[in-house]
Amino acid sequence: GENVEQHPSTLSVQEGDSAVIKCTYSDSASNYFPWYKQELGKGPQLIIDIRSNVGEKKDQRIAVTLNKTAKHFSLHITETQPEDSAVYFCAASRTGANSKLTFGKGITLSVRP
Amino acid sequence: GAVVSQHPSRVICKSGTSVKIECRSLDFQATTMFWYRQFPKKSLMLMATSNEGSKATYEQGVEKDKFLINHASLTLSTLTVTSAHPEDSSFYICSAPWSVLDTQYFGPGTRLTVL
Numbered sequence: 001g002e003n004v005e006q007h008p009s010t011l012s013v014q015e016g017d018s019a020v021i022k023c024t025y026s027d028s029a030s031n032y033f034p035w036y037k038q039e040l041g042k043g044p045q046l047i048i049d050i051r052s053n054v055g056e057k058k059d060q061r062i063a064v065t066l067n068k069t070a071k072h073f074s075l076h077i078t079e080t081q082p083e084d085s086a087v088y089f090c091a092a093s094r095t096g097a098n099s100k101l102t103f104g105k106g107i108t109l110s111v112r113p
Numbered sequence: 114g115a116v117v118s119q120h121p122s123r124v125i126c127k128s129g130t131s132v133k134i135e136c137r138s139l140d141f142q143a144t145t146m147f148w149y150r151q152f153p154k155k156s157l158m159l160m161a162t163s164n165e166g167s168k169a170t171y172e173q174g175v176e177k178d179k180f181l182i183n184h185a186s187l188t189l190s191t192l193t194v195t196s197a198h199p200e201d202s203s204f205y206i207c208s209a210p211w212s213v214l215d216t217q218y219f220g221p222g223t224r225l226t227v228l
Contacts, residue, residue, distance in 0.1 A: 032215075034216065034217065036219070041222075041224070042221055042222065043117075043119075043206050043219040043220050043221040043222040044157070044206070044219045045219070046216055046217070046218060046219075049216055089156065089157070098145055098210045098212075098215070100147060100159055100162060101147075101159070101208075101217060103156045103157050104156065105155075105156045106155075106156050
């Protein structure tokens, strides 16, 4: 089955700096890669996703890149703000949102004011 | 985006009792919903896939007789933890795919504490 690895496990950045979180996946048939932000005591919130037919997607301060050959995808957050502090999970699935997601272990992002 | 709700948000029960958790898609229909379990500072572990009109599909190692899932309608799935024990204490989260954007949305989670 699919295996998603996420690194680093923690990341601390200064407010205003950029943060990059990387994930690798093992199943070459995976074609859907969402990123979720989870705040303490809450459910995960979808922040951006990408499908295998594109290499990059951007939404304001957030972007995701996908390298299918290397089987890795990354989340980029620019101009970080304290409210970006949370746990971020990457995930992968084979046939889009209707199929089960395999999650990475998560990374705790801390943005220092 | 789409909205998924869960009820209750928190529940405390005595050991041996059963607890039902509801997951609703508020403004869209979902023939499939997913149930996850999350331990503190850990990732989400998929427990089962809830299918409207048919039996749920359980992940390996998840006891189907202990975690009963019923997909009662196109907007409602329930998870019943039967004969709960302290080791069942956890954060339970459901998700539902929204076909319009082909994305999966999560509920706010239910914190279960078994005394």
